Every structure is written in C-alpha cells, then in structure tokens.
Amino acid sequence: MTGPTSTARARVSKAWDERVLPRLTERVLSTGSIRRVRRSVTGELHGEVAEIGFGSGLNVPWYPESVTRVLAVEPSMAARRLATSRIEASPTQVDFLGLDGQDLPLPDDSVDAVLCTFTLCTIDDPNRALAEVVRVLRPGGAFHFAEHGLAPTEPLASWQNRLNGIEKTVAGGCNLNRRIDDLISGAGMRFDWLHTASLPGPRFSRPWGYVYSGIARTAE
Numbered sequence: 001m002t003g004p005t006s007t008a009r010a011r012v013s014k015a016w017d018e019r020v021l022p023r024l025t026e027r028v029l030s031t032g033s034i035r036r037v038r039r040s041v042t043g044e045l046h047g048e049v050a051e052i053g054f055g056s057g058l059n060v061p062w063y064p065e066s067v068t069r070v071l072a073v074e075p076s077m078a079a080r081r082l083a084t085s086r087i088e089a090s091p092t093q094v095d096f097l098g099l100d101g102q103d104l105p106l107p108d109d110s111v112d113a114v115l116c117t118f119t120l121c122t123i124d125d126p127n128r129a130l131a132e133v134v135r136v137l138r139p140g141g142a143f144h145f146a147e148h149g150l151a152p153t154e155p156l157a158s159w160q161n162r163l164n165g166i167e168k169t170v171a172g173g174c175n176l177n178r179r180i181d182d183l184i185s186g187a188g189m190r191f192d193w194l195h196t197a198s199l200p201g202p203r204f205s206r207p208w209g210y211v212y213s214g215i216a217r218t219a220e
Helices: 004-028 032-042 077-082 084-088 127-136 156-171 182-187 203-208
Strands: 049-053 068-075 092-099 111-117 137-148 188-198 210-217
Touching: 004 077, 032 111, 032 137, 032 210, 049 127, 077 084, 111 127, 111 210, 127 137, 127 182, 137 182, 156 203, 182 188
Parallel strands: 049 068, 049 111, 068 092, 111 137
Antiparallel strands: 137 210, 188 210
16 A cells, blocks of 8 residues: 555655756756757758657757758656757757657668667666667668766776666766667677767766767668
C-alpha cells in the first residue's frame, strides 16, 4: 500500500522531473563550450534527420541548410514548450514524432541521419536505442552524437562511479559512467571521427564534463 509520505514523495519527484529539470537542463547545456560541441556534430547533417532527445531545441540554431526536415523525439512536454521559440525562428521544418528513443516510430532505412546530444546518458537501455538508430538509418547513414560519459583515467572515473547513484536520482536517470564509444561501436557502427575531451570548468564539475563527440556510420 502506498502511504501519504510515499505519495507526497512521488508528487515532488514528478514535479521536479516535469517542471524543474527541463529548465535546469536547458541552462546547464547552454554554455559556450557545449555550444561549440553542438556546432561540431551538426555541421555535416543533411536530408531528413531524426533527433533523439530533442529537449528544448538547443541544436535547432545549428542545423545547416542541407537539413530538409527534423523528426524530433522528446518525452518532456515542458521541454517541447521551451523549444517553441527556437522552432519558430528556424527555417528547418521540425515535427515531433515520438516519446521514446528506444522505440522509434519510423520505418527501416528511412532517415539520412540521426542526431543525439546529451541523451544516451539518460535512456534506460542505450543498446536498444542504438539498435533503433541502426534500424532507421539508410545504408551508410550517419549517427551524429555528443554525450558525456566515463573518463578513461583515474581518479575521475572513480568519482563518476561513486556519484552515479545520486546523479540518477536527481537528474532524471542520467548516468555519468557510460562508455559512449563502446556503446556505439557495439551497435555495429564505425566512426568517421571521434573526439574525447574534458570541458573547461571548475574541478567540481569534471565528473559531468568528459564528452564524447563525433560521427559514426552504418554499413552501406
């Protein structure tokens, strides 16, 4: 039986996830260094693009003219509302498509590219999501990504592992310690390029600031 205390906690958690977290995430992921990462992974996009974890549309200003349409996957209605002004200001057509990156409502071989930024950390089953990426990409299609994840060196990796449980609780299921490169290559994609680096910032922010970015491609 669910008691008053647990019910109250559930309400607070829901309010946090639906009202506070989208706005907090938008602010945290709008820094100059992260904008530069976004530009680096969106510049070669073209054609019809599925974007997993569209969020509040922080990638929209960086879509190149070669993108004809974006199919946006985003579960948060608050984030979708925050994206409205960016979508309206963009010449690119954006259509919201679904809620779950683990189950894309798209036919096989149907998009030219998939874009995913700061999202694989939160998806419950990233392997399933990446299998969906491979399924919907046309042969030779490109997966453009920027994700924070596990650093290759100690003691930073140890701190990421220690903090991971707290991070998942307060940040909507976000994980600090996923090896993004291993997940992508494990899905059968090969990297056109891969860049890994720690973002600039104070020492206390480093567990959140190790970023993998690049483009990977399916077989032709």
